[in-house]
Amino acid sequence: MTQTHIELIKVWFIFSFSLGCWTCLNLLISRRGDRQVKNTILIFIILLLAPPLNAYLGLVNSQPTHWIATLAHKLTWCYGPIMVALIRHILLRPIGRLSYLLQALPFALFFMHDLLHLKIISLPVMVTLLFVHIFSYLGYAIYLLKAERLRLLKLTTQFKNTSYYWLIYLVGSLSFIMLVDVGVFTSLLRGQFPSFTALAAIASLVAIFVNTIALFSLYQPDVFFHEIKPQEEPKPETKPHLRSIELSPEAARQLDEQLQELVKNHKPHLDEDISLPKLASLLGVTSHQLSELLNIHKNTSFYDFLNDLRYQESLNFLATNENELTIADIAYRSGFNNRNSFYKVFKEKTGLTPSQYKKYQTTSN
Template identity: 30%
Template sequence: MNDLTELKLLVIFSLLAAANLMVLFLILFFKKNNTLVNKVLGLLVFIPSVVLIINPLLYLEYFSEYLVFIFLGSSTTFLFGPLLLFYIYLVQGNNYQFKRKHLIHFFPVFIVTIYGIYINLQSKEFIHENYLRIVSGEDLVTNIIYLAQIIHFAIYITWSIRKVNRMKTKKYISIADKTNYKWLRFFVTRLLYLNILILIVYVVQMSFFPNYIMYSDLLATPLVSSCFYPIMVYKSFTNKVTYDTDVFDKKELSSVENNKEQKENVEDLQTTLTLILEHLNQNKLYLKSDYTIFELSKDLQLSQRLVSDTINQVMGKNFSDLMNDFRIEESKIILLEKSKDLTIDAIAELSGFKSRATFYRVFKDKTNLTPAQYVKTFNSVS
């Protein structure tokens, strides 16, 4: 097998690995009913796919006259760190608001891109000389950029690990927080191991086998990337319990309509309702996210039908709505007293909700405000 044939095979392998990551990106970024978390994860997959496309085209001399594309490819790698930090921020349940100071995260991207445009505006002879120096590894600027990429990633991965570890310092850690913590710790540590492995391979090859550096660019990097990122995406979807909304019992939701025709003695229903409300209030059973109408009727030694009819006919709502009313009132107290110390996931769990998404939806339905808006409104009034 001659060198040209071998190079073509390596190029095909790298491009196939890039196509694999690109498909993952498209699925994550453009799927229906998408979340911002999935879109950011998609961008984290997209960045290495760009590198896997740039490297083979560089070896095939496609960029010998258009060096700007080499530097555009290099600039995208500086997006990985900020996006990783942003992904962690979102998974932890935070709401993001853009501020001008955040532009500093993209400063290296602007610098490398501007330099690439500057180089491409020079004479053809100057561009060709720079290209030869780049592919031979003798160009000072590109070597500085490569070193800056390593330092940049080291800073952001350290920052990310510290941000993940701070989740354990909360006074209360909900089940969702624990799930998120395990996933994020797994993700960032494996990401660190991956990049250390790639760095070791490069150092060894540059030190002992400098003539075989293309095997790192076109074989080792595509191989580990095409294995690592699909596994991480799969793992992220096994963590979907954090983002799923609560599923209400369809029979319970339709119970108001089904029981309209049933009429009970008003006085008996009022007495039963008093028993129900006292039992729920005194024992704070609404804080149990899995507490059902069956358990309530069993506690009160009443038929489930009587309990359901009482809530439906006297209060004009179903059991789920009644429980959510109690939970929202509880969440208001927690929001005003402990919102600075707890995550939204923790507040949702302490209030009796099964997930952050359900808590947000019900809170907005009941108050016409988000939890953050409620706290802000209350503080401005007081």
């Protein structure tokens, strides 16, 4: 390798590291977006700073910096937990801090094991454990995405260019990195040693891709997407011809209290698979009884009932100053089928568009 090639490789690593630092700075100072999502991405990008930094220091120093090299070599233990955390953010089911800490334990233990030169666990055993770790997380990720395929389908078709849509690309990059690492460690077990420079260059390329996607998730440029044509909204259900009135005023009141309690604790309007029969089964009543409660006693339809709950959910997001969520993000998190239905319901309820309402709230505060 000539000196010119070495200098070009150094520039590549410096660029990768600098872009990562710039992305971290943007995530830290920007008020846009969900704070938990940004923190997860921030952790991911900080960890990805290690490989290009370690590769650069390896080219300029005769001896690598031990703790940075150890960190760069143990990142594989972090990728699975971060991937699952991102998927749960996509599905609007974020995990708590305790779960984060517990899932970070394998990384912490093996990092300290190598950092302190303990040599308690042999390389074959460590690689075997790592493979179990990787494929367990990949399997769990597939299970989560399959179980919530309706929400994922809605996100990829109706809510492109939301911050949650861009997270899908980060999940894909993590899957790619994990599979590459499987190949690398398999080669090591066979006594084959891949090129350090080539691996570092690939890691830097992935880091650049991740940084770019992270910035897209934060600022959500419209240049990549065409406006989605409005889809025909499902028509509100018509009031059925009830064969008989089954609920007395007292029974209707009790069922309404049960319904409000269910809405408060479980938020069925956020369920992609919610239907009248499913909601009725959650309440332990028949579909006919629930229809009677909504149509006769509450003078609404199932469709309007759900949209009113979603509207109330969106008001909570619009009234909160902690996160500067975009209108598309709010529509997705509130459970609406698409942005068109969100705008339509919001206009009917307030006489304003969501953007106008948000601007009014900002100026009045």
